[in-house]
Amino acid sequence: MEDPIARFAAWLADAEASEPNDPNACALATVDQAADGSACPDVRMVLLKGFDDRGFRFFTNLESAKGRQLAAVPHAALCFHWKTRRRQVRVAGPVVPVDPGEADLYFATRPRASQLSAWASAQSRPLALRAIFERELEAMDRRYPGAVPRPPFWSGFRVVPSRIEFWEDRAGRQHHREVAVPGDGGWRWSLLYP
Numbered sequence: 001m002e003d004p005i006a007r008f009a010a011w012l013a014d015a016e017a018s019e020p021n022d023p024n025a026c027a028l029a030t031v032d033q034a035a036d037g038s039a040c041p042d043v044r045m046v047l048l049k050g051f052d053d054r055g056f057r058f059f060t061n062l063e064s065a066k067g068r069q070l071a072a073v074p075h076a077a078l079c080f081h082w083k084t085r086r087r088q089v090r091v092a093g094p095v096v097p098v099d100p101g102e103a104d105l106y107f108a109t110r111p112r113a114s115q116l117s118a119w120a121s122a123q124s125r126p127l128a129l130r131a132i133f134e135r136e137l138e139a140m141d142r143r144y145p146g147a148v149p150r151p152p153f154w155s156g157f158r159v160v161p162s163r164i165e166f167w168e169d170r171a172g173r174q175h176h177r178e179v180a181v182p183g184d185g186g187w188r189w190s191l192l193y194p
């Protein structure tokens with residue numbers, strides 16, 4: 001049976017050739033659980049920064065809304081939409097943190113401004129004035145005149161797919177949907193009505 005990770009790689013490569021920007025952007029859905037036990041979905045865009053048999057990797061602030069939600073409920077869904085190709089891919093499954101060493105390696109590849117921003121941004125928490133953030137950025141620039149280390153509160157996650165769905169536009173809303181789920185010794189594919 002075809003490997004859905006290989007199919008995803010082919011679709012992403014197509015998107016890299018056709019999309020005007022951020023072909024690796026996807027919506028990340030998490031579960032926002034309140035103290036009283038009620039749960040609401042939450043969703044925002046992130047950039048996919050690697051994928052393989054282990055899952056789909058992205059990076060963020062661990063103390064952000066999504067970081068706290070994933071710590072409480074380690075399950076997520078991703079949705080890619082490549083407008084020019086009229087394709088969608090949905091991935092869902094449990095989420096695991098990446099190893100600190102792996103996060104260090106990725107953080108080291110980021111531009112310096114992004115590294116300083118990771119330190120200066122208390123992501124998702126209230127900011128009284130834009131100038132406060134700008135002062136923090138300057139302070140971090142002075143604190144780390146050389147290499148910028150990875151903040152302990154910034155790292156990555158992998159969504160381990162328990163389901164990957166490929167959707168392609170067809171005329172007359174007669175779209176084509178195929179879903180792959182892990183089975184005994186491989187992936188099991190099936191079709192879905194559009």
Ligand SMILES: Cc1cc2nc3c(=O)[nH]c(=O)nc-3n(C[C@H](O)[C@H](O)[C@H](O)COP(=O)(O)O)c2cc1C
Pocket residue numbers: 022025042043044045046047048058059060061064065066067123124
């Ligand atoms: C195209 C795009 C890509 C983004 N990529 C990331 C990302 O990789 N990591 C991240 O933390 N935020 C990313 N953001 C910002 C998030 O959408 C979001 O505003 C931020 O992470 C805070 O989300 P939260 O409050 O739900 O935690 C991106 C936004 C856009 C529009």
